[in-house]
Amino acid sequence: MFKTPTLLQCLKDPLFARLYSAQTINLVGDALTWLGLALLAFELVGEKAGFILSIALTLRVTAFVLLSPFAGAIADQVDRKSIMILTHLARMVIVCLFPFVTQPWQIYGIVLVLNLFGAFFTPTYTATIPLVATERDYPQAIALSSATYQLLGVLGPGLAGSVAAFVGTRQVFFLDAITFLMAAILIITLPGQLMVNQNQQNKRTVSKTLADVRTGTTCLWQDPLIRYALLMQLVTAISGAAILVNTVGYVQGFLGLGKLEYGWVMAAFGIGATLASVGLGTFQRRIQLTALSAIGAILITLALFPANFVDLGFLLLLWLVAGIGQTLVNVPTQTLIADRVAVEVQGRVYGAHFAWSHLWWAFSYPLAGWMGNNWVNGTFLGSSLIGATVFGFVYLMFQPDTLNQGQWHEHEHIHDEHHQHYHKSNLVVHEGAHSHLHFHNSLRDFT
Numbered sequence: 001m002f003k004t005p006t007l008l009q010c011l012k013d014p015l016f017a018r019l020y021s022a023q024t025i026n027l028v029g030d031a032l033t034w035l036g037l038a039l040l041a042f043e044l045v046g047e048k049a050g051f052i053l054s055i056a057l058t059l060r061v062t063a064f065v066l067l068s069p070f071a072g073a074i075a076d077q078v079d080r081k082s083i084m085i086l087t088h089l090a091r092m093v094i095v096c097l098f099p100f101v102t103q104p105w106q107i108y109g110i111v112l113v114l115n116l117f118g119a120f121f122t123p124t125y126t127a128t129i130p131l132v133a134t135e136r137d138y139p140q141a142i143a144l145s146s147a148t149y150q151l152l153g154v155l156g157p158g159l160a161g162s163v164a165a166f167v168g169t170r171q172v173f174f175l176d177a178i179t180f181l182m183a184a185i186l187i188i189t190l191p192g193q194l195m196v197n198q199n200q201q202n203k204r205t206v207s208k209t210l211a212d213v214r215t216g217t218t219c220l221w222q223d224p225l226i227r228y229a230l231l232m233q234l235v236t237a238i239s240g241a242a243i244l245v246n247t248v249g250y251v252q253g254f255l256g257l258g259k260l261e262y263g264w265v266m267a268a269f270g271i272g273a274t275l276a277s278v279g280l281g282t283f284q285r286r287i288q289l290t291a292l293s294a295i296g297a298i299l300i301t302l303a304l305f306p307a308n309f310v311d312l313g314f315l316l317l318l319w320l321v322a323g324i325g326q327t328l329v330n331v332p333t334q335t336l337i338a339d340r341v342a343v344e345v346q347g348r349v350y351g352a353h354f355a356w357s358h359l360w361w362a363f364s365y366p367l368a369g370w371m372g373n374n375w376v377n378g379t380f381l382g383s384s385l386i387g388a389t390v391f392g393f394v395y396l397m398f399q400p401d402t403l404n405q406g407q408w409h410e411h412e413h414i415h416d417e418h419h420q421h422y423h424k425s426n427l428v429v430h431e432g433a434h435s436h437l438h439f440h441n442s443l444r445d446f447t
Contacts, residue, residue, distance in 0.1 A: 008140075010140045023183070041056075068123050216353070224400035225400050233329055244365075272322065293328065
């Protein structure tokens with residue numbers, strides 16, 4: 001009798017299966033959009049396309065950095081279903097503007113507005129996974145979502161390159177609009193509301209929103225395991241930005257190949273990332289998550305080192321390894337948050353994580369664009385050396401000494417003679433009430 005693979009067992013939950021299907025359809029269109037954007041930039045300025053992409057992608061992550069923490073705070077207080085529907089419909093309209101672009105500045109404006117809505121959708125979706133999946137299934141649900149993101153977000157350009165070759169670069173954006181609409185319809189069909197507390201009616205004020213943003217950031221930086229994994233994401237951002245920004249110029253410019261070959265190279269990156277996600281869905285509990293993140297950072301950094309000096313065949317292999325490395329950092333970081341943060345705080349923490357992890361890309365994209373513009377023959381080598389330096393610093397200075405088990409919690413209460421204790425925590429005050437964010441240790445710590 002056929003046994004369902006471990007990674008796919010989470011799809012037996014019909015609520016998660018529908019949410020996952022909506023995200024999958026959305027990611028198919030995203031693959032078309034970002035490949036179309038790279039080809040559109042090359043169409044406008046040729047081999048300098050990397051410079052346009054670096055600016056566009058920097059604007060993208062800037063929107064994420066500024067808005068995602070607020071999105072996470074709001075996602076803990078309102079119906080997440082409504083947020084996901086509205087952001088899908090808005091982006092459906094916005095991507096239809098790309099086919100009419102004639103100047104680089106128009107790309108920048110559309111990308112910025114598009115990702116103002118994306119900044120609200122992505123952390124909301126990520127925080128909803130542990131909410132709808134069971135405690136047993138959410139590590140596999142996170143890994144499956146990541147695998148699909150990598151497969152369709154990066155492997156998709158292989159398909160998109162073929163589509164663009166037949167229908168034209170600009171027409172691929174209309175296909176993306178259709179996927180946003182389909183995903184919104186799927187989410188509309190989800191039963192009821194998606195809220196942490198169905199009866200929650202807390203008044204949303206500026207001070208409370210800012211306090212919630214601080215709560216998410218506090219969990220990230222006070223937890224040594226999550227902090228270490230987050231800093232490893234800086235290493236992958238440096239290398240990943242070089243891949244996303246400068247691959248199109250290297251393949252179509254330096255190697256003199258076409259759209260299809262560019263799609264193949266990015267597909268190799270996606271295949272590596274997908275294989276790693278599938279493996280993590282089955283085996284990640286057998287290896288410490290912090291160790292996995294360090295291994296991933298090493299792999300993606302080493303993959304870039306010789307990339308400026310290889311032909312198409314070897315570049316495919318290197319990008320396969322780089323994709324594996326990126327996933328070995330990103331998925332364990334998300335799983336650590338799900339493991340170590342109580343569900344009622346996860347929206348804020350995922351929002352803060354989305355902002356901080358994309359802040360690394362906000363630094364890395366301009367760096368990759370500058371190197372692609374000024375050091376054409378060594379852009380991947382330079383990024384590898386910088387990434388290796390950052391990795392060494394993080395590994396020596398931030399590697400956690402112990403892997404203590406427990407969870408971050410927040411609850412409101414009043415101290416009296418019956419409730420006197422010390423919290424290693426954050427104290428948040430709201431209109432006379434107060435709440436503590438603190439870490440509950442389990443009975444056993446282990447190294």
